Amino acid sequence: MEIVVLKFGGTSVGTIEKIKKVAEIISIYRKKKYKVIVVSSAMSGVTNELVKKSRQISENFSEAEYDSLVSSGEQVSCSLIAGRLIHKGFKSRSWLAWQIPILTKGIHKNSRIYQINKKKIIQYLNQGGIPVITGFQGINEKDRLTTIGRGGSDASAIMLAKFFNAKRCIIYTDVEGVYTTDPNKLKKAKKIKVISYEEMLEMASLGAKVMQPVSIQDARLNRIDIEVKSSFINKPGTTITKRSNIINNKIITGISSTHNDAKVTLVGVKDKPGVAATIFKPLSKNLINVDMVVQNISPNGKETDLTFTIKSEDLSKTQKILKENTSINYRKLLFEKGVSKISIIGVGMITTPGVTYRMFQTLANKKINIQVISTSEIKISVLINKKNSKEALAALHKEFKLDK
Amino acid sequence: MEIVVLKFGGTSVGTIEKIKKVAEIISIYRKKKYKVIVVSSAMSGVTNELVKKSRQISENFSEAEYDSLVSSGEQVSCSLIAGRLIHKGFKSRSWLAWQIPILTKGIHKNSRIYQINKKKIIQYLNQGGIPVITGFQGINEKDRLTTIGRGGSDASAIMLAKFFNAKRCIIYTDVEGVYTTDPNKLKKAKKIKVISYEEMLEMASLGAKVMQPVSIQDARLNRIDIEVKSSFINKPGTTITKRSNIINNKIITGISSTHNDAKVTLVGVKDKPGVAATIFKPLSKNLINVDMVVQNISPNGKETDLTFTIKSEDLSKTQKILKENTSINYRKLLFEKGVSKISIIGVGMITTPGVTYRMFQTLANKKINIQVISTSEIKISVLINKKNSKEALAALHKEFKLDK
Numbered sequence: 001m002e003i004v005v006l007k008f009g010g011t012s013v014g015t016i017e018k019i020k021k022v023a024e025i026i027s028i029y030r031k032k033k034y035k036v037i038v039v040s041s042a043m044s045g046v047t048n049e050l051v052k053k054s055r056q057i058s059e060n061f062s063e064a065e066y067d068s069l070v071s072s073g074e075q076v077s078c079s080l081i082a083g084r085l086i087h088k089g090f091k092s093r094s095w096l097a098w099q100i101p102i103l104t105k106g107i108h109k110n111s112r113i114y115q116i117n118k119k120k121i122i123q124y125l126n127q128g129g130i131p132v133i134t135g136f137q138g139i140n141e142k143d144r145l146t147t148i149g150r151g152g153s154d155a156s157a158i159m160l161a162k163f164f165n166a167k168r169c170i171i172y173t174d175v176e177g178v179y180t181t182d183p184n185k186l187k188k189a190k191k192i193k194v195i196s197y198e199e200m201l202e203m204a205s206l207g208a209k210v211m212q213p214v215s216i217q218d219a220r221l222n223r224i225d226i227e228v229k230s231s232f233i234n235k236p237g238t239t240i241t242k243r244s245n246i247i248n249n250k251i252i253t254g255i256s257s258t259h260n261d262a263k264v265t266l267v268g269v270k271d272k273p274g275v276a277a278t279i280f281k282p283l284s285k286n287l288i289n290v291d292m293v294v295q296n297i298s299p300n301g302k303e304t305d306l307t308f309t310i311k312s313e314d315l316s317k318t319q320k321i322l323k324e325n326t327s328i329n330y331r332k333l334l335f336e337k338g339v340s341k342i343s344i345i346g347v348g349m350i351t352t353p354g355v356t357y358r359m360f361q362t363l364a365n366k367k368i369n370i371q372v373i374s375t376s377e378i379k380i381s382v383l384i385n386k387k388n389s390k391e392a393l394a395a396l397h398k399e400f401k402l403d404k
Numbered sequence: 405m406e407i408v409v410l411k412f413g414g415t416s417v418g419t420i421e422k423i424k425k426v427a428e429i430i431s432i433y434r435k436k437k438y439k440v441i442v443v444s445s446a447m448s449g450v451t452n453e454l455v456k457k458s459r460q461i462s463e464n465f466s467e468a469e470y471d472s473l474v475s476s477g478e479q480v481s482c483s484l485i486a487g488r489l490i491h492k493g494f495k496s497r498s499w500l501a502w503q504i505p506i507l508t509k510g511i512h513k514n515s516r517i518y519q520i521n522k523k524k525i526i527q528y529l530n531q532g533g534i535p536v537i538t539g540f541q542g543i544n545e546k547d548r549l550t551t552i553g554r555g556g557s558d559a560s561a562i563m564l565a566k567f568f569n570a571k572r573c574i575i576y577t578d579v580e581g582v583y584t585t586d587p588n589k590l591k592k593a594k595k596i597k598v599i600s601y602e603e604m605l606e607m608a609s610l611g612a613k614v615m616q617p618v619s620i621q622d623a624r625l626n627r628i629d630i631e632v633k634s635s636f637i638n639k640p641g642t643t644i645t646k647r648s649n650i651i652n653n654k655i656i657t658g659i660s661s662t663h664n665d666a667k668v669t670l671v672g673v674k675d676k677p678g679v680a681a682t683i684f685k686p687l688s689k690n691l692i693n694v695d696m697v698v699q700n701i702s703p704n705g706k707e708t709d710l711t712f713t714i715k716s717e718d719l720s721k722t723q724k725i726l727k728e729n730t731s732i733n734y735r736k737l738l739f740e741k742g743v744s745k746i747s748i749i750g751v752g753m754i755t756t757p758g759v760t761y762r763m764f765q766t767l768a769n770k771k772i773n774i775q776v777i778s779t780s781e782i783k784i785s786v787l788i789n790k791k792n793s794k795e796a797l798a799a800l801h802k803e804f805k806l807d808k
Contacts, residue, residue, distance in 0.1 A: 016460040050480065057420060061491070066483075068482075068483045072483075075479070076473055094472050099547055
């Protein structure tokens with residue numbers, strides 16, 4: 001019998017009724033003669049409520065106690081799921097991280113799973129049991145509870161799939177999967193059946209709602225196929241896998257867009273080592289998130305222009321920081337609000353020439369001006385005026401046959 | 405340095421503000437150079453909320469999962485207390501039952517602590533740390549979480565005091581201590597400074613609000629002195645100790661009274677073995693709580709009269725059961741609602757003759773008729789008409805000098 005790991009997110013176990021639904025889903029896999037390992041997050045809202053309490057106790061709440069505090073949420077949800085499975089006549093029990101144990105390394109609040117003791121769980125599976133394992137938590141070498149960062153139950157599921165050599169790892173959540181673009185921005189957006197880890201990582205703006213990039217990276221490193229699907233609707237979701245598994249005639253897998261960005265250009269920056277670091281260090285310190293960074297070669301070998309994008313709301317703060325920082329040498333500072341970043345993502349572009357041209361031609365046909373261009377191996381991003389973003393998205397979605 | 409065990413009940417840690425207050429109390433003992441072991445219940449309401457969830461999952465919720473579920477409450481409160489102590493500059497941490505470990509025997513939901521591993525806690529105390537230990541929970545031989553029954557954090561505190569040979573064990577709660585009688589029934593009720601385990605056990609109706617009888621019995625068997633006091637008001641509470649520690653010129657320690665009882669008498673019951681069992685078995689099965697039972701000797705060696713009291717609301721059910729049960733032979737069945745049981749309790753009566761007489765004379769002076777009498781070594785109970793109960797209580801409270 002093959003092992004399947006089923007992971008349920010906070011919204012999937014958010015109420016008693018939803019937990020009953022989750023037990024239904026689990027029982028279907030069990031009846032299909034899989035050995036089922038269940039991993040669960042805390043019921044939605046519970047972790048936030050506990051975090052709030054910790055802040056009320058101290059602005060500087062102990063990180064070790066934080067881990068012990070918040071990991072109680074998974075203890076509750078797993079007991080309830082196991083209780084429901086027992087009620088339905090299955091052999092089941094909750095397994096807390098320390099009972100297995102799941103061993104982690106690193107600092108509190110941000111530990112990483114490095115070892116899962118398989119013995120007890122294998123024995124339990126062989127007895128026909130359904131183990132319901134607390135996600136998000138582990139223990140360290142001092143036998144203290146640790147957590148593996150917010151959204152970390154996905155990482156738990158992936159590591160369980162790895163250690164138990166699971167055939168499938170299914171992440172149940174409140175979305176149906178990953179879409180070709182944000183369905184709120186374009187009605188023609190379609191659910192993607194299969195996507196590569198790399199594409200998923202590049203589609204942060206589309207994918208982050210589904211899985212944290214760190215978990216996708218975990219899956220990629222451990223070559224675990226993941227299926228993301230809704231626990232509320234019985235439909236196939238999106239499978240995230242390695243490139244070589246994907247037989248796909250589409251060149252582009254998805255299109256992401258931002259709406260409310262600002263563009264900053266430093267004209268005539270001295271072209272010498274350490275300049276970029278000098279510029280970005282104070283921004284990073286002030287928690288300003290820099291997205292796209294573009295610097296062209298220096299035509300005269302002395303000066304260059306550097307452009308980056310930030311969220312529009314950070315613009316005035318950024319202006320202040322750059323103007324006050326006298327260690328940065330440049331000739332002119334340009335700012336522009338209201339820009340939109342459109343990115344096309346797809347592993348297909350590696351083997352297909354002319355994708356860049358097709359993207360630019362599509363925008364040119366709509367008379368949309370491209371301000372800045374940046375490309376990676378599987379992604380092309382352009383900055384355009386935000387008033388054109390909707391039109392650009394629709395035109396590119398159609399051009400690369402994502403409507404179908 | 406001597407060890408003191410401080411136990412905080414659910415209402416004492418019911419809100420963030422109360423947890424901050426609890427940390428204040430702990431820090432006072434720590435500054436007095438005690439080694440402090442803290443034990444806490446879950447925040448009030450939390451356990452009930454979890455129990456409710458378990459019932460919604462299944463009417464017959466797994467008892468092992470119940471223990472894992474509800475013990476999460478203590479994990480939360482202990483992390484918050486430890487977090488607050490750290491915030492105040494103390495070395496502190498939460499200790500979960502499995503981390504110590506606290507070993508229990510018996511069935512889930514109703515286990516008993518039989519061993520506490522002292523090593524880690526002693527080491528931690530010697531390093532100047534304040535351990536905050538989860539009450540109510542333990543682990544069994546299979547490394548599964550267990551709980552020691554509702555209100556079981558008191559039992560945890562007592563067993564910790566025993567294993568660590570604590571100088572003091574203080575139970576912080578929402579009442580100021582044990583009173584000579586219910587202050588709601590008699591304004592002149594006074595807080596008792598010292599009371600014996602046995603008196604406390606006999607005063608169930610007064611003491612149950614303070615501590616579960618099972619915990620008092622634990623303390624008695626292990627000879628642990630307990631001080632019960634309020635975490636909200638800084639006043640001495642009530643100390644529960646062994647009789648030989650009590651120097652007391654009062655003969656009676658307290659008076660308890662019930663208000664809404666019914667009296668049932670079976671007249672002319674056959675005086676042979678097994679009769680009482682035949683009568684009470686069906687009542688027990690129907691969850692009818694029988695309080696006082698009185699049977700006099702059989703004057704003719706053949707027949708006797710048997711009287712017992714129940715809650716008034718159980719009367720009609722009891723009548724039905726007795727009438728339908730044809731295996732009980734009696735001549736007549738008498739019922740009376742509206743009786744009150746008044747009990748005087750005190751170890752002093754063992755060595756003081758005439759207590760019974762003084763009680764009866766006091767009631768006679770008030771022209772209060774005594775219907776039934778029952779006595780134990782340290783308790784005398786009488787049944788009277790409930791319309792006289794208030795007057796009887798006041799008169800006896802005065803007679804035995806409890807007003808002062």
